[in-house]
Amino acid sequence: MALIVQKYGGTSMGSVERIQNVARRVAKWHAAGHQVIVVPSAMAGETNRLLGLANEISAQPDPREVDMLCATGEQASSALLAMALMSQGVPARSYAGWQVPIRTDSAHTKARVKSIESERLREDLDEGRVVVVTGFQGVDEEGNITTLGRGGSDTSAVAIAAAMGADECMIFTDVDGVYTTDPRVAPEARRMRVISFEEMLELASLGSKILQIRAVEFAGKYRVPLRVLSSLTDPLLPIEEESVSGTLITFEEDLQMEAAVVSGIAFSRDEAKFTLLGVPDKPGVAYSILGPVAAANIDVDVILQNQSVDGTTDFSFTVNRNDFARTYKLLQEQVGPAVGAKEIIPDDNVCKVSIVGIGMRSHVGVASLMFRTLADEGINIQMISTSEIKTSVVIADKYMELAVRALHKAFELDQDPAEKDQE
Ligand code: ADP
Numbered sequence: 237m238a239l240i241v242q243k244y245g246g247t248s249m250g251s252v253e254r255i256q257n258v259a260r261r262v263a264k265w266h267a268a269g270h271q272v273i274v275v276p277s278a279m280a281g282e283t284n285r286l287l288g289l290a291n292e293i294s295a296q297p298d299p300r301e302v303d304m305l306c307a308t309g310e311q312a313s314s315a316l317l318a319m320a321l322m323s324q325g326v327p328a329r330s331y332a333g334w335q336v337p338i339r340t341d342s343a344h345t346k347a348r349v350k351s352i353e354s355e356r357l358r359e360d361l362d363e364g365r366v367v368v369v370t371g372f373q374g375v376d377e378e379g380n381i382t383t384l385g386r387g388g389s390d391t392s393a394v395a396i397a398a399a400m401g402a403d404e405c406m407i408f409t410d411v412d413g414v415y416t417t418d419p420r421v422a423p424e425a426r427r428m429r430v431i432s433f434e435e436m437l438e439l440a441s442l443g444s445k446i447l448q449i450r451a452v453e454f455a456g457k458y459r460v461p462l463r464v465l466s467s468l469t470d471p472l473l474p475i476e477e478e479s480v481s482g483t484l485i486t487f488e489e490d491l492q493m494e495a496a497v498v499s500g501i502a503f504s505r506d507e508a509k510f511t512l513l514g515v516p517d518k519p520g521v522a523y524s525i526l527g528p529v530a531a532a533n534i535d536v537d538v539i540l541q542n543q544s545v546d547g548t549t550d551f552s553f554t555v556n557r558n559d560f561a562r563t564y565k566l567l568q569e570q571v572g573p574a575v576g577a578k579e580i581i582p583d584d585n586v587c588k589v590s591i592v593g594i595g596m597r598s599h600v601g602v603a604s605l606m607f608r609t610l611a612d613e614g615i616n617i618q619m620i621s622t623s624e625i626k627t628s629v630v631i632a633d634k635y636m637e638l639a640v641r642a643l644h645k646a647f648e649l650d651q652d653p654a655e656k657d658q659e
């Protein structure tokens with residue numbers, strides 16, 4: 237008997253029929269003698285619908301009230317799933333985050349999980365029930381409902397798995413695993429059978445929305461075995477088959493095969509770039525520009541400073557596109573005049589494309605193949621940033637899909653590594 241946490245995303249919970257299918261899948265694991273905790277997302281589109289309503293009422297709705305509102309999506313889907321399980325003869329009970337409780341800090345709309353009480357869930361499991369716990373939400377020390385950021389049900393599931401010492405956390409979604417890149421952008425993308433935590437962490441942090449980054453961080457930190465797999469298989473797979481399907485996210489030392497040089501490609505459209513032209517080049521320039529930006533709680537991502545030839549320099553950086561207007565105002569009103577910039581150039585038509593792979597540590601020439609591939613497509617690179625296992629470029633966002641597909645081909649990600657070895 238194993239203790240399994242299963243998370244089902246919005247599409248998987250998207251209709252009454254799909255909820256009944258989820259119940260059938262959970263019933264299958266329960267009937268085989270496993271203890272199951274299920275963590276559902278809100279039904280597809282529901283969180284966006286609720287946020288839309290909030291924005292109709294106010295351009296900047298109060299974050300505490302946003303959490304009160306958005307948490308209802310998961311509460312509804314959890315209750316519906318518990319009912320579906322019961323109607324199939326499976327004893328089940330659902331809980332909202334505050335009832336468990338799942339304790340978080342008070343950072344509304346992006347709260348972090350601090351601790352999870354396991355007692356209540358354990359009692360239900362021991363009495364043979366399937367336990368359904370709302371994804372995406374918790375409660376802070378003052379008893380306020382909080383939410384964990386978009387895509388946060390992944391993190392709820394992993395955190396519950398860690399707190400309960402589960403044998404595995406299964407993330408059921410609308411694709412059958414983690415692909416070399418988003419199959420919606422490159423249909424030739426290939427499913428990976430395994431991927432290391434480090435690579436998954438980079439892919440998630442560089443924009444790949446298949447898993448919320450905090451879920452991957454949590455799973456790595458607490459060594460929770462994590463699997464991404466499809467909830468849409470019809471008919472249901474037998475347990476032995478399902479339990480080895482999808483993509484396993486595991487530790488580098490456990491990977492059986494030699495690491496691919498580049499394992500995957502991530503991209504993000506949530507980027508905006510600013511360039512300050514003609515800034516006097518002297519010690520403290522970066523601090524005078526980025527200090528006020530950080531003080532305004534705006535995250536800066538890629539930074540580029542040019543060599544000065546005439547005592548002035550050009551300074552560029554990127555921020556999340558949601559922070560575009562705020563950053564531009566800050567630069568125009570405060571930073572630009574203070575540092576003596578001749579001109580400020582805003583650009584919210586950029587994107588970031590990144591290649592990721594632990595094999596990059598031991599191979600040279602990877603970045604240069606990336607740059608050559610983009611050059612061959614006539615794509616201008618505006619900024620570059622590298623770390624040990626990734627190289628990212630900032631380019632015009634109209635080229636994003638072209639860049640992803642060209643890089644996918646150049647790094648032969650469309651080919652099965654096992655077959656490549658035999659060539
Ligand atoms: P859920 O609602 O189940 O949480 P998400 O929409 O959050 O599902 O995540 C699944 C989606 O992630 C897929 O439909 C796919 O378009 C996208 N995706 C992005 N990058 C990848 C990738 N590397 N592999 C697989 N899917 C990816």
Ligand code: ASP
Pocket residue numbers: 245246277278283284309371372385386387388389390
């Ligand atoms: N319902 C939330 C969202 O849409 C959380 C999740 O689905 O993971 O972001």
Ligand code: MG
Pocket residue numbers: 245387390445446447448
């Ligand atoms: Mg998701």
